[in-house]
Amino acid sequence: MYSEKVMQHFKNPANWGKIENPDGVGKVGNPVCGDVMYIYIKVENNIIKDVKFETFGCVAAIATSSMATELIIGKTVEEALKITNKAVAEALDGLPPVKMHCSLLAEEGIKAAIEDYMKKQKP
Amino acid sequence: MYSEKVMQHFKNPANWGKIENPDGVGKVGNPVCGDVMYIYIKVENNIIKDVKFETFGCVAAIATSSMATELIIGKTVEEALKITNKAVAEALDGLPPVKMHCSLLAEEGIKAAIEDYMKKQKP
Amino acid sequence: MINNIIYLDNNATTPLDERVLAAMMPYLSERYGNPSSIYSFSQKIKMEIEDARDKVKDIINADEKDKLIFTGGGSESDNLAIKGIAFANMNKGKHIITSSIEHHAVLNTCKYLEKFHGFEITYLPVDEGGIIDIDFLNKSIREDTILITVMYANNETGVIQPIEDIGSIAREKGVVFHTDAVQVAGKLTIDVKKLNVDLLTMSAHKFYGPKGVGALYVKKGTKIHPLIHGGGHEMGLRAGTENTAGIIGLSHAFELSYENIEQEQLREKKMRDRLEKEILNKIPDVIVNGNKDKRLPNTLNVIFKYVEGESILMLLDSEGICVSSGSACTSGSLEPSHVLLAMGRPHELAHGSIRFSFGRFNKEEDVDKVVKVLPGIVKRMRDMSPFGRGKDEFWKT
Amino acid sequence: MINNIIYLDNNATTPLDERVLAAMMPYLSERYGNPSSIYSFSQKIKMEIEDARDKVKDIINADEKDKLIFTGGGSESDNLAIKGIAFANMNKGKHIITSSIEHHAVLNTCKYLEKFHGFEITYLPVDEGGIIDIDFLNKSIREDTILITVMYANNETGVIQPIEDIGSIAREKGVVFHTDAVQVAGKLTIDVKKLNVDLLTMSAHKFYGPKGVGALYVKKGTKIHPLIHGGGHEMGLRAGTENTAGIIGLSHAFELSYENIEQEQLREKKMRDRLEKEILNKIPDVIVNGNKDKRLPNTLNVIFKYVEGESILMLLDSEGICVSSGSACTSGSLEPSHVLLAMGRPHELAHGSIRFSFGRFNKEEDVDKVVKVLPGIVKRMRDMSPFGRGKDEFWKT
């Protein structure tokens, strides 16, 4: 059902946890299943220096959370905004069709966190 | 499906064949399946001295033909008329329900042969 | 069993008992005849099928004239019962009563009749413990009600329904009554006379028999249409060359299950109860689902608050422990358990249940192993979750 | 095979090939998981089922997106095809075309729809050789025709129907086309694309696979309702825990059948033709049924005039020879073969047919044995019959 890579990320997820005093926080819920993801980012010179997630969700949700955080770390804010759920799923060697929606959590979480960061930047 | 006894009578039927110059002949057909039985009798002093059958029919038809002829041989005409298909079937340790109708051939064959005999007796 | 897995998913399916396989083997090799053929090679097989049928009928206390139809499984039996009664009696009415916690084989069959064949369905609610509302049933019966179908015990929670009471009501009102006893057959004694049921479903692979064979008990005189038309097999109620090995396997497995049923019930209950106690002791924020007094002795359904069921299931899997989250055939789907929702659990909780179901081949050590790894797994997933003690209060119970 | 019977009833059922049984065994022992469960133990089994499905699809040249549904046998596949199409498309029309020589799984399903669900059925006639009337078919198609269902080869006579032609007509007129290929699967190569069929039925126990498992090919885009509702198994088209051993067995058996199919066809044809020749040489008043140019290579159906089939069958049985009279599932019934009646045989002749059907495990010696005993048996029964040469002239042919 799940690819090896999904299982690896699920069992040993990267970047889970919380950042104290983050520069941006995204809190998103999945409308399909009700699952929830929080994402915290630390930004320096427009570059994402640190990212952490907390996820209440299925295996796919956790694996995509992990993969998505790995994909954006070290990227500029603009680059990070371009990450799509499809890209995350592909990086995980795909997801079962019924589980594609789970990867939306990660995409939207990142977007929400960056939005939050940008809002805070405005004077 | 068939009892041992049915199979015995089917494989080694008693009294099959023809009687030359019989005292009575019954030719009956089974309305249910279209099968046919001929029965020939020889009567002396009101007693059935000899009987033979020819049957185009299933295993049950042949076994009941055989059993029925055994049952009436040596009997008076009146006694022979009392033989029912149920009695024949019972003497064979029963027949499968769908095959009960087959035993009617024998009962009716005997009746027809005796009727034929009686008709010939009338002046 | 040869695997070194800890199999705690016996409500999903059970291992085929070696003794059952041994009984099946002749029918998978030299006794290959088609039971409908009339030569002796086949007629002997036919007789053995009839013996197998009689054995099962005896165990459930069926009348000699009642029918027991062998089918291709529990789902087919449910469909045969419900569609068979519905189509054969639609001139009398098109109203069916079922419950909101049925297996999908019942639920989706009812929904199909509702959507495409003009039937009206009433879905009985259940209480927090998962037991159907008898008053509601009483009030729901109408002039045009032609069938009541309520499961004997629920596959997810193990909760046992008041079938005898439902049976008396149905009989009194003259409504045909079917029960899906898939989770009860082989686990509790069944007496169709006492239960007042007209139709009862069972499935061999839930009692250490083979997959792909089931049975439907049909009380004599019940007007029913076949689901599978064709040759005159199974008293004209289920066409198709008989699955001889499967039928012999079902019958033998059923018999074996009742050989020392009380002892086995106690043995499994003991393991189940210990697991329950240990979980409640070692893990905070746990909810046990289902009325504890009316539960199959082998089933434990728990919610670990703040985490999803699938994650726990998969981490248990990496430890070689097989359990389920929701019912097997709905996993892969996204909906939370309709059974837990019907019991009033909020959506997020319903999504997070784990079912442990014990069976003949479990041992006390299996409990030990689960108790050893489960607290850590739950803690790990909770740490990863944004909710829980000292975190956001996302829901309240 | 272990029995010392001579089994010449391979159209009724076939022995399970030992190689197939070997492939099934793991699923009857340690690999007992429910394929719908999501832990790895079960997911591996699920993948093997999908491989099994792909293998069968490849052999019949199905498209990747076409469906192959595993069912509980040929009869279920036929019912699923016919009722599934009928109920899903009844808004478009309620007219179905079939033939008068179908297996009862098709015939009785059509009759059921006719009697209880308001469908109208056209039964295509056949010629003396048992081949359906294509012109009649052409003329029978109406605006409201939603399904044509004609068997690929007849089980009693082995006569092969012009499926490709029917398929083109159906496609041209936009009517869904189903064929019951139970007697062809494993005997002749099947190419669903070339045949223009939308649905095709097969049954494992006819090609040395297990009893109680079949398949239905469904072309992509075909609108069809399930017959068995429930969980989402088999792409939502057939609920029920998968008969894992059965499915693996079907697929493996199907594969094996095509390994050297041409050679096997020739081998069986040689035996069949020799038996036919010997019978015609040694026994007077014999009629061979079915168009000789359009016949399965393994099937021989003959009438011995003046005697009934059952008696011959039973005397052959005492010699350890298994053959059939009429189709297996109608024996026990009284009706003469509907297939022979449709071919214009009078009632008494139709009652008297014997079918010899060869298979993988037959040898030339089997023919010798039959040829040795059959003439005596026929003579004996004819002597006992009131008809025949020099006796009453009961019928003429």
Ligand SMILES: Cc1ncc(COP(=O)(O)O)c(C=O)c1O
């Ligand atoms: C042509 C044909 N169709 C359908 C069937 C039914 O298959 P099954 O007995 O596997 O249900 C058979 C054999 O019995 C058959 O010969």
Ligand SMILES: Cc1ncc(COP(=O)(O)O)c(C=O)c1O
């Ligand atoms: C309560 C209940 N009913 C019906 C079924 C369906 O049985 P099967 O999978 O044998 O079709 C199951 C199990 O899957 C079940 O638990």
Ligand code: FES
């Ligand atoms: S099911 Fe909710 S995120 Fe996967």
Ligand code: FES
């Ligand atoms: S079937 Fe005709 S006499 Fe038995």
